[in-house]
Amino acid sequence: NAGVTQTPKFRVLKTGQSMTLLCAQDMNHEYMYWYRQDPGMGLRLIHYSVGEGTTAKGEVPDGYNVSRLKKQNFLLGLESAAPSQTSVYFCASSLPGMGNQPQHFGDGTRLSIL
Amino acid sequence: RKEVEQDPGPFNVPEGATVAFNCTYSNSASQSFFWYRQDCRKEPKLLMSVYSSGNEDGRFTAQLNRASQYISLLIRDSKLSDSATYLCVVNPPSGSARQLTFGSGTQLTVLP
Numbered sequence: 266n267a268g269v270t271q272t273p274k275f276r277v278l279k280t281g282q283s284m285t286l287l288c289a290q291d292m293n294h295e296y297m298y299w300y301r302q303d304p305g306m307g308l309r310l311i312h313y314s315v316g317e318g319t320t321a322k323g324e325v326p327d328g329y330n331v332s333r334l335k336k337q338n339f340l341l342g343l344e345s346a347a348p349s350q351t352s353v354y355f356c357a358s359s360l361p362g363m364g365n366q367p368q369h370f371g372d373g374t375r376l377s378i379l
Numbered sequence: 380r381k382e383v384e385q386d387p388g389p390f391n392v393p394e395g396a397t398v399a400f401n402c403t404y405s406n407s408a409s410q411s412f413f414w415y416r417q418d419c420r421k422e423p424k425l426l427m428s429v430y431s432s433g434n435e436d437g438r439f440t441a442q443l444n445r446a447s448q449y450i451s452l453l454i455r456d457s458k459l460s461d462s463a464t465y466l467c468v469v470n471p472p473s474g475s476a477r478q479l480t481f482g483s484g485t486q487l488t489v490l491p
Contacts, residue, residue, distance in 0.1 A: 298478070305387070307466065307483040308423070323478070355422055367413065368479065370422035 267291050271356050271371035278346045278378050286341040286374050288356030296359045297339040298323075298368065299331060301352040308355065314339055315361070346378045382406060383469050385482040393490050396457050400485045402467030403449045411470035412443055412450050416463045417484065423466055426452075457489045 269290045278284060288297065295316050300308040310323030312331040320331045328350060330342045339358075343350060353375050357368040385402045392398045404412075412429035427434065429441040429450050440453040450469075454461055467482035 300481075305483055307383070308481040310478055313478065367425040367428070370424070372422045373420075 269356055269358055269369050269371035271354075271374050273374060274372070275375045276377070278343075278376065280347060280378060282346050283342070283344050284346065285343075286354055286356075286376075288339045288341070288358075288371060289337055290339075290356075290358040290369070291337065292358060292369065293336070294358035294369070295336070295361045296366075297333065298357045298359075299329070299339065299341045300355045300357065301325065301350075302355060302373075303352050311341065311354075348378045350376065351378045352376060381482075382471070382480045383467055383482040385465075385467050385485045387483060388486040389488055390485065391488045391490055392457055394457055394459060396489075397453065397455050398457055398487065399451055399453045400465055400467075400487075401449050401451050402469075402482055402485075403447075404467075404469045404480075405448070406469075406471050407445075407448060409448075409469045409471055412441075413468040413479075414439075414441060414450075414452050415466040415468055415481075417466055418463045423481075426465070454487075457487075459489050459491060462487055462489045 272287045298313040299311040302308045309325045314320045314333040317336045332340045356371045359366040359368045414426040415423040416426045417423040433442040438455045442451045464484040464486045466484045469480050
């Protein structure tokens with residue numbers, strides 16, 4: 266049982282490049298989330314989705330876009346990468362009832378922007 | 380003031396010791412509370428939910444104090460495998476775009 270799978274695991278980009286991070290879950294969860302984790306700051310919500318075809322902004326959405334074309338996939342895009350986006354990115358999924366249901370996390374994508 | 384605050388530690392304790400962490404939250408209307416565990420360079424994993432009446436799971440006990448707006452985690456008989464960062468997680472009132480709010484974590488190292 267794979268759970269939540271993130272690809273790629275690591276990536277180095279140059280400033281201004283674009284890329285897409287893929288998150289896939291096989292638990293049939295309705296809700297999916299993208300977080301970033303920076304030293305000393307905890308996880309911060311970037312965007313989230315409560316179902317196929319719907320997305321919403323989280324705490325730190327600027328510079329990122331997302332899409333949820335299929336229930337099992339949630340994509341995070343960086344259109345023009347900036348050094349401030351160097352971080353560890355985690356995807357998570359949960360059953361409905363945001364905040365009341367535990368979230369299941371992928372093992373992260375370590376992204377460096379030079 | 381941060382919405383969720385934790386003592387970052389590190390807490391270094393010998394095997395078999397009892398250790399407790401506190402976490403304070405700023406929004407009195409917060410509804411749900413959790414403790415997650417995160418190993419070095421790994422993803423967070425749910426350790427336990429925190430219920431109003433307090434709850435226990437083996438060596439772990441979680442408590443909620445709404446009046447003082449803090450939650451606590453007590454670990455008894457510490458094992459080497461308990462070494463990790465413990466994240467306090469709070470659900471703000473409904474309607475907030477932030478959903479779950481994560482503390483920055485308390486680092487625990489259990490020493491042989």
